Amino acid sequence: MTRPDPLLAWAAFEARDRAKDGQFVGAVKTTGIYCKPSCPARHPKREHVEFFATAADARAAGYRACLRCRPDEVGRDREAVARAVQIIEETEEVPRLDALAAAVGYAPHHFQRLFTRDMGVSPAAYARALRARRAEEHLDEDKPVTEAIYDAGYAAPADFTPTRRNGSA
Incomplete structure (x- = not known):
């Protein structure tokens, strides 16, 4: 799958847009964790985030699921x-x-x-x-x-x- 548009994905993360959950995940390079857009955790710096179309893509890149928002569920x-x-x-x-x-x-x-x-x-x-x-x-x-x-x-x-x-x- 293709990666989501980073500008639109970041906007969804900043807004904690629940409607975008399941469409892509954001992965934080410094923590090695990926989250859904509506995750209530504190936002990381933009330069530390990359976006993936699916949770499987994020896992394949070496990230693990957030225990707070549980993006796999x-x-x-x-x-x-x-x-x-x-x-x-x-x-x-x-x-x-x-x-x-x-x-x-x-x-x-x-x-x-x-x-x-x-x-x-x-x-x-x-x-x-x-x-x-x-x-x-x-x-x-x-x-x-x-x-x-x-x-x-x-x-x-x-x-x-x-x-x-x-x-x-």
């Missing part, structure tokens, strides 16, 4: 969140955080942070919004209200009422 985090979204979308009930985290191989508190970071809402909020959207779709199909509510995964019409009052459906 970037894809793993995204895959876990994507798998959790799939699980949430396939179930009708709001899954428990501990069960969801166990299904994707993370501790509940850590998974909550990952999911919220990537999706912008907690797993429970995502599931509630999805269920409310399903109810709206069923109501648009001209189904009776109670049937639409049950089809969306609510246990009782009373469970749907607070969602409607808050306007979050």
